Amino acid sequence: MKLLDTKLMHPADQLIVVISRIYRSGLTTTSGGNISIKDDNGDIWITPAGVDKGSLTKKDIVCVKTDGTISGIHRPSSEYPFHRAIYEIRPQMTAVIHAHPPALVAFSITHQIPNTNIIPQAKGICGTIGFAKYDVPGSKNLGKKIAEEFKKQPDYKAVIMENHGVVLCGEDLKDAYQRFETLEFCARTVINANILGKPNYLTDEQIQQHEKAIPTDFPHFLNITYPSDEREIRDIMIKIIHRACNQGLMISSYGTVSVRWRNNDFLISPVGVPRWDMDTEDIVQVKDGKVEAGKVPSRSVALHQEIYQSNPKINSIILTQPPHLMGYCTSGMKLNVRTIPESWIFLKDIPIMPFGIQYEDNKRIAEILKTYPAVLLSNDSVIITGDGLLNTFDRLEVAEFSAKSLILGERIGKLQPITDEEVEELRVAFNVE
Numbered sequence: 292m293k294l295l296d297t298k299l300m301h302p303a304d305q306l307i308v309v310i311s312r313i314y315r316s317g318l319t320t321t322s323g324g325n326i327s328i329k330d331d332n333g334d335i336w337i338t339p340a341g342v343d344k345g346s347l348t349k350k351d352i353v354c355v356k357t358d359g360t361i362s363g364i365h366r367p368s369s370e371y372p373f374h375r376a377i378y379e380i381r382p383q384m385t386a387v388i389h390a391h392p393p394a395l396v397a398f399s400i401t402h403q404i405p406n407t408n409i410i411p412q413a414k415g416i417c418g419t420i421g422f423a424k425y426d427v428p429g430s431k432n433l434g435k436k437i438a439e440e441f442k443k444q445p446d447y448k449a450v451i452m453e454n455h456g457v458v459l460c461g462e463d464l465k466d467a468y469q470r471f472e473t474l475e476f477c478a479r480t481v482i483n484a485n486i487l488g489k490p491n492y493l494t495d496e497q498i499q500q501h502e503k504a505i506p507t508d509f510p511h512f513l514n515i516t517y518p519s520d521e522r523e524i525r526d527i528m529i530k531i532i533h534r535a536c537n538q539g540l541m542i543s544s545y546g547t548v549s550v551r552w553r554n555n556d557f558l559i560s561p562v563g564v565p566r567w568d569m570d571t572e573d574i575v576q577v578k579d580g581k582v583e584a585g586k587v588p589s590r591s592v593a594l595h596q597e598i599y600q601s602n603p604k605i606n607s608i609i610l611t612q613p614p615h616l617m618g619y620c621t622s623g624m625k626l627n628v629r630t631i632p633e634s635w636i637f638l639k640d641i642p643i644m645p646f647g648i649q650y651e652d653n654k655r656i657a658e659i660l661k662t663y664p665a666v667l668l669s670n671d672s673v674i675i676t677g678d679g680l681l682n683t684f685d686r687l688e689v690a691e692f693s694a695k696s697l698i699l700g701e702r703i704g705k706l707q708p709i710t711d712e713e714v715e716e717l718r719v720a721f722n723v724e
Contacts, residue, residue: 294568297463302328302336303352305464312468312567313390314344316539318475321345324390324456325368328464329378333357337374339365369429376438377460384448386464388471391456394478399451405478408492409621410612410670411501416473416544421450428455449474469565473544476614483618486701490621493670497646504650506593507562511584515576524550524558525571531684532560535611536567540687543567545672546611547589550680552576555599559588594653598676601657607680609687615694616673619643626667626694629708634693636721637686643667665690 295308310326313319321344327337335355338344342351342365353363355375361367368374374387398405404420407413421440426433437458440450449459449470457474461467484490493501528548535541535548543565551557556578560566564573575588580596582588589595595608612620619626626641628634642659646669649656656674659666664686666674675690677683700706709717717723 293570295465295468295565297465301349302330303349303354306336306338306352307347307349309388309464309468310338310344310347313388313471315537316472318392318471319344319390324388325370325374326388326390326464326467327368327371327374327386329385335371335375335378337367337371339363339367340369341366370433372429372431373434373437373458376434377441377458380438380441381460384460384462386461386467387458388461388464388467389452389456389458390471392471392475392478394482395451395457395475397482398478399456400454402453404451405474405481406490406492407474407477408494408498409477409480409484409490410545410617410672411493411498412545413473413477414495414498415502417470417477418446418448419444420474421447423450423452423458425453425455465565465568469543472542476542476612476617479614480612480617480621483615483698484622486698487618487622487624491623491670493646501647501650504647506650507587507590509588509592510581512578512581513584515583521552521558521576522571524552525574527680528558528560528574529569529571531609531680532566532569535609535684535687538688540613540691541566541611547591547595547609548680549589549592549595549608551599551606555596557595557599559592559595562587562589591649594649594656597653598657598660601654602660602676604678605660605676606678607676607683609675609683610672611675611687612672613687613691613694615698616667616691618698619694620667620673621670623669626690627697627706627708628690628693629714630693630696630706632709632717634689635709635714636717636723637689638665638693639663639723641665641667641690643669646670 325338327335329335337353339351339353353365353367355367377387407417423437423440426436441447451457459467459470481490532548546566547560549557549559558574561573561575575586576583628638649668660676664676675683675687
C-alpha cells in the first residue's frame with residue numbers, strides 16, 4: 292500500500308502522514324497549522340488544538356460528528372469553524388489544509404497573491420487563488436470570510452489569508468497536499484526571482500502550447516520481464532526520488548528521474564504519481580523506444596531517449612525544480628557557478644535555454660549536454676546528468692546549494708567569482724574536460 296492511500300487508509304492515518312510531512316518539510320511550526328478530512332458520512336476528522344505537530348499519533352486525531360459531538364482525547368483545532376464552512380460551501384471537497392509556510396506567509400503579510408504562471412503545470416494544480424480579509428483566528432467571522440471568498444469563483448481551491456497564512460481544499464488529502472506544496476513552491480520561486488532581478492511569467496497561451504506539445508501517446512510493448520539488474524535500478528531510483536523530496540529538491544507534482552539500463556534502454560519515473568509516494572512498481576521500462584504496457588512514463592520520455600542515444604557517457608538524468616535554481620530559471624539571470632571550487636568542478640558553466648525547447652528541439656538539448664552536465668530550461672526545470680544516479684544527484688545538490696549561496700550573497704555584496712586562471716588550474720588539477 293502507498294504511504295498515502297486515500298481510498299484504503301483510515302482518515303486519521305492519512306492526517307498523520309500529511310501533517311508529519313508538512314512539519315518535517317519546514318512548512319509549519321509545532322503549534323501552527325491544521326488539516327482535516329470529511330468522511331463519506333459527513334464526519335470531520337481534524338488535527339487537535341495545542342498538540343505538538345512533530346509528534347502526533349493516530350490517537351491524537353479528533354472526530355467531529357455530523358451532530359456536533361466530539362470523539363477523541365483532545366479538543367479539535369481552534370480553526371475547525373472555517374474547515375466546516377469550506378466543506379459546506381464546497382461539498383465535493385473532502386480535505387482542507389491550513390498552514391503558515393514561510394513564502395506564502397510573505398505574500399500574506401504583503402497582501403499579494405503569487406502568480407502561478409511561473410511554471411507550466413502550477414496553474415492547473417493551484418487554480419485561481421482568492422484572498423480573504425483578516426479576522427481573529429478561530430472566530431466564526433474568519434470562517435465566514437473564508438467561506439465567502441470560496442464562494443466567489445467555483446474553481447477556487449486556495450485562498451491566501453490576510454496576515455495569517457493559506458488555506459486549501461482538495462477532492463482528497465493527496466490532492467490538497469499537492470496543491471499546498473505547489474503553491475508554496477511558486478511563492479518561493481517568485482521571491483527568489485525577485486531577489487535576482489524580475490520574474491518572467493508564462494502567458495496562458497504558452498501554458499496551453501506546452502500542454503499540447505508534449506507527447507503522451509507512446510507505443511507499448513508486452514512480454515515484460517523484470518530481471519534482477521532491472522529491479523536493482525528501480526530500488527535505487529525510488530531511494531533517490533524520495534531523498535530529493537525530503538531535501539526539498541523535488542515536489543510531489545513535478546520531477547523526473549531516469550537511469551540507463553542496457554544499451555539505450557532505460558527506466559524512467561511515471562507521470563501522475565506524487566513523487567514522495569512513488570514506489571518501485573511505478574517505474575516504467577523503455578525498450579527500443581517503446582514503453583511497458585499498462586504504464587504512462589514521464590512526458591519528457593522522448594527527451595531522455597534522445598539524450599541517451601546522443602550521449603553514451605550519460606547514464607542517468609534528473610529533471611526537477613529546486614526553488615533556488617528555479618529563481619534563475621524564471622528570472623533569466625546567469626547562474627555563475629564559479630563560486631567555490633566544488634561548484635565549478637561538478638557543474639562547469641550552466642547554460643540557460645528558452646522556454647519550450649524541451650518539446651521543440653530535443654536534439655539541441657542533447658547536443659549541449661555533450662559539453663555541459665546541466666542545463667536550465669526557462670520557466671520549466673533544470674536538467675542534471677551524470678555517469679551514475681548518485682553522481683547525478685550529487686550534482687543536483689551542488690547546483691542547488693550554489694544557487695542558494697548566490698541568492699543569499701545578493702543581499703550582502705557583489706559576487707567575486709573564481710578567475711579564469713583559477714578555473715584553468717582546477718581544470719588541470721581535477722582533469723575536467
